[in-house]
Amino acid sequence: MLKTNKKERVKIGIPGLDSIVHGGFLRGSNILISGGTGTGKTIFCMQFLYNGATKYDENGVFVTLEERPKELRTEAAKLGFEFEALEEENKLIIIDAASSRASLPSMEKYAVRRGFDINTLAQEIYRATKDLGAHRIAIDSLSGLGIKFEGLLEIRTAIFKLSALLNELECTSVMTSEIPVSSSWSRFGVEEFIAQGVVILFLDEEKGELRRSFVVRKMRGTSHSLKRFPFEITDHGIVVMPGGEL
Numbered sequence: 001m002l003k004t005n006k007k008e009r010v011k012i013g014i015p016g017l018d019s020i021v022h023g024g025f026l027r028g029s030n031i032l033i034s035g036g037t038g039t040g041k042t043i044f045c046m047q048f049l050y051n052g053a054t055k056y057d058e059n060g061v062f063v064t065l066e067e068r069p070k071e072l073r074t075e076a077a078k079l080g081f082e083f084e085a086l087e088e089e090n091k092l093i094i095i096d097a098a099s100s101r102a103s104l105p106s107m108e109k110y111a112v113r114r115g116f117d118i119n120t121l122a123q124e125i126y127r128a129t130k131d132l133g134a135h136r137i138a139i140d141s142l143s144g145l146g147i148k149f150e151g152l153l154e155i156r157t158a159i160f161k162l163s164a165l166l167n168e169l170e171c172t173s174v175m176t177s178e179i180p181v182s183s184s185w186s187r188f189g190v191e192e193f194i195a196q197g198v199v200i201l202f203l204d205e206e207k208g209e210l211r212r213s214f215v216v217r218k219m220r221g222t223s224h225s226l227k228r229f230p231f232e233i234t235d236h237g238i239v240v241m242p243g244g245e246l
């Protein structure tokens with residue numbers, strides 16, 4: 001098993017963001033990316049894995065629970081993240097956990113088939129991570145679990161299982177949670193406590209215009225800025241404005 005230095009930083013590679021969290025996420029930590037719809041959670045995941053594989057020699061596993069892999073590849077390519085090329089080079093694996101949830105067949109090598117269940121998902125994550133020697137994992141999104149499971153207890157149990165697996169794998173991971181309007185920072189009320197870090201993405205109306213910003217709400221074991229920072233989504237993904245705290 002990979003030995004991790006808990007103080008070591010893993011660069012996110014999003015322009016302007018690493019310096020705000022003093023050099024990156026702590027190696028082996030699990031970070032929750034929380035926000036409303038269209039705030040950039042999926043793009044954050046894409047960028048984290050793409051940069052890992054292309055700039056930092058860290059392979060990644062993308063677990064997609066909402067968009068099917070084909071859509072994800074198309075969306076990623078539009079932002080210049082050539083997922084298909086990375087998959088061919090054995091630097092990225094996409095796990096299809098979206099098709100079965102929609103009762104559709106999956107042609108993917110890594111997928112949850114014949115009805116969705118959390119143990120199968122956990123096995124696929126484990127298999128993909130070992131096959132690739134992955135150092136980064138993205139789970140997008142936990143909210144997708146809500147459609148398949150009946151009660152809150154069942155969903156929370158599933159989240160705890162995933163979290164235990166992520167800790168065991170010693171990868172640096174991001175998981176997303178879609179929240180309605182910022183009433184709370186997590187959908188199911190447990191993600192924010194399980195995660196070692198919480199980043200919240202906002203899309204707020206200001207003078208008749210929608211503006212994007214984010215806050216690092218929690219980052220266990222490290223100091224971080226508590227300010228709100230504006231960011232943009234460009235043709236190359238998320239860009240944080242230099243020195244542009246709100």
Ligand SMILES: Nc1ncnc2c1ncn2[C@@H]1O[C@H](COP(=O)(O)OP(=O)(O)O)[C@@H](O)[C@H]1O
Pocket residue numbers: 035036037038039040041042043044078079233234235236
């Ligand atoms: N090339 C682009 N230029 C500017 N904004 C973009 C571009 N591509 C996507 N977006 C923005 O990103 C949003 C989708 O981000 P996404 O990560 O899918 O959100 P979430 O996963 O939080 O729902 C779109 O609604 C759009 O506003």
Ligand SMILES: [Mg+2]
Pocket residue numbers: 041042043066140141
């Ligand atoms: Mg999304």
